Amino acid sequence: MKTISLCAFYFVLVSIAVAQQSADPCRELKEKTDSMQATLNDWPELGRYARADAELISQQPTAGKVRGRVVFLGDSITDGWELSQYFPRQPYVNRGISGQTTPQMLLRFRPDVIDLQPQAAVILAGINDLAGNTGPMTLQMTENNLASIAELARIHSIALVIASVLPVSDYGPEKQTVQHSPEKIRQLNTWIAQYCRKYGLIYLDYYSHLLDKHGMLRAELSEDGLHPNAAGYKIMAPLAQAAIRKALDRAR
Numbered sequence: 001m002k003t004i005s006l007c008a009f010y011f012v013l014v015s016i017a018v019a020q021q022s023a024d025p026c027r028e029l030k031e032k033t034d035s036m037q038a039t040l041n042d043w044p045e046l047g048r049y050a051r052a053d054a055e056l057i058s059q060q061p062t063a064g065k066v067r068g069r070v071v072f073l074g075d076s077i078t079d080g081w082e083l084s085q086y087f088p089r090q091p092y093v094n095r096g097i098s099g100q101t102t103p104q105m106l107l108r109f110r111p112d113v114i115d116l117q118p119q120a121a122v123i124l125a126g127i128n129d130l131a132g133n134t135g136p137m138t139l140q141m142t143e144n145n146l147a148s149i150a151e152l153a154r155i156h157s158i159a160l161v162i163a164s165v166l167p168v169s170d171y172g173p174e175k176q177t178v179q180h181s182p183e184k185i186r187q188l189n190t191w192i193a194q195y196c197r198k199y200g201l202i203y204l205d206y207y208s209h210l211l212d213k214h215g216m217l218r219a220e221l222s223e224d225g226l227h228p229n230a231a232g233y234k235i236m237a238p239l240a241q242a243a244i245r246k247a248l249d250r251a252r
Contacts, residue, residue: 043134044107045097056093056116065119065157069093070244073113073149074124075100077166077227086237093118101134102126102145109149113158120159120247122204122240123149126188127165127226131179139184143191150201159247161240162196163204164189169216172225180226182215200250204243206236 060066071093072078078096095112097104102125113121128134129142146162153160165185168176189207196203210232212218217225221232228236 044104045100046108046111048097049095049112053111053115060117064117066091066117067119069116069118070120070122071095071113071116071118072122072124073105073109074122074163075105075128077127078124080227081233081236086233087241096124099128099133100125101128101137102142102149103134106145106148109152114152114156118158119251120161120244121153122161122163122244124163124165124204124206126192127168127180127185130165130181130184130188139188139191142188143195146192147195150195150199154199157251159202159251161202161204161243161247162192163240163243164192164207166206166228167211167215167217169212169219169222169225171216171219172223174224174226176225177216202243202247202250204240206239209235209239 068091070090072081072083072095074096076096076098078094079098081094081096083090083092083094093116095108097108100108105123105125123146125146126142129137150160150162165188167185168180168182170177185207193203193205195201210217210221210228217228217232221228221235223229
């Protein structure tokens with residue numbers, strides 16, 4: 001009788017373990033499905049800053065630009081940048097969203113930038129295009145999206161700064177150069193610089209200031225070879241401030 005009880009107890013334990021194992025894939029599948037559905041419902045993530053945008057707009061003048069306001073539009077590199085820490089007492093607005101590509105930012109440009117009536121905007125975009133975050137993209141497609149953003153800024157009298165894509169490295173735990181081709185980064189930055197010169201925009205060169213002698217993002221400026229750390233942002237901040245000042249001076 002004792003043997004039967006132990007066997008029965010063991011059978012119950014095994015059944016629970018099997019049930020848990022079989023439930024986990026279902027739970028993971030549901031979570032992935034829910035995430036995919038949320039992405040389909042709001043692919044450009046217009047909802048991310050909707051409430052914050054509405055609050056800012058409610059405080060704005062009915063006409064004219066908000067003095068000193070600069071919107072930083074970008075991906076995770078912008079999203080993770082504590083602007084108030086690096087630009088104290090400046091009315092700068094962060095509108096970065098991790099993982100985003102230029103087509104998503106183009107769709108967000110009106111609600112997250114134009115509607116906030118900034119004097120200037122800083123665009124840092126393109127690295128996730130190279131990684132194919134929202135599907136395969138050519139450099140021409142990325143360039144077209146950046147050009148469309150620039151045209152919208154021009155129509156709405158927003159002084160525009162377009163930043164270079166940052167270099168990447170393989171010094172961290174992942175081989176970032178596999179997903180983010182250094183050669184394509186250089187080609188895209190060359191196009192951005194040329195476009196800015198052609199249309200009188202400000203080119204913000206982060207790239208050359210973060211590069212090491214091997215053509216990679218300096219090891220001490222990033223933990224993962226893709227995103228800048230505090231030391232990286234410390235280099236980027238004065239470069240951005242100088243570019244903003246130049247853009248505003250040129251717009252006067």
